[in-house]
Amino acid sequence: MNDVAGARGSAGAKSASAKQGIFARLITFFKEVIIEFKKVQRPTPSELWQMFLTVLSFLVVVMVFVGLLDLAFSQTVFWVFG
Numbered sequence: 001m002n003d004v005a006g007a008r009g010s011a012g013a014k015s016a017s018a019k020q021g022i023f024a025r026l027i028t029f030f031k032e033v034i035i036e037f038k039k040v041q042r043p044t045p046s047e048l049w050q051m052f053l054t055v056l057s058f059l060v061v062v063m064v065f066v067g068l069l070d071l072a073f074s075q076t077v078f079w080v081f082g
Contacts, residue, residue: 020028043051
């Protein structure tokens with residue numbers, strides 16, 4: 001019986017939320033956004049530097065790989081079509 005009462009309670013809360021005006025819902029949304037922003041954990045400078053170097057090294061590896069593929073395809077096309 002408590003499950004049924006709980007289900008009705010959540011439906012009642014949802015209908016009360018739907019009855020709020022658009023501006024009240026927007027204010028509630030932005031309040032929740034600010035609360036979530038306060039929960040964000042920012043990286044320390046050393047962690048940020050480590051992540052930057054990781055991304056940069058991955059980028060260099062991808063650039064070399066794509067460059068080698070481009071060189072191989074251009075040489076193949078030049079060899080086939082002369």
